[in-house]
Amino acid sequence: MSVKTMKCDEVRLLLVSFADGALAGARAEAVRTHVAGCAGCRDELAQLAADAEVLRRDEKPEVPAYLGTRITAGIRERQVRARPWFGLSRAMARLAAVALVAVGVWLGTALARGMVGPQQSPIDRLAQVGVELPNGEDK
16 A cells, blocks of 8 residues: 655644554554654654643642632622622612612602692692682672
């Protein structure tokens, strides 16, 4: 069976899989043949192998003991800041806003109709519309 000759662009797409051992069969053989004759691809494969070795080392960075506490405190602080209107839930805040708007509309309408504020006596209201009433002095 003849091995297909591959170009550098094709090989570079397969180098990670080849370096990990995930490439098998004719494709693996074609990459192996190309890398044997191409210094650029061989260097890139060597770099991938070196990078993989660094990743395989089980060097975990030390995590400070206070980190978990700081993360939890930061989350709680953001949750508190996200609560609108002094800790009310969003639904309660919306309900309060609707109630305030309704009261404002009612108050504006009531003031415009004279239902709220200084009251006139019925006699004064009749006088405004031109109805004259006899006063009690004529009797």
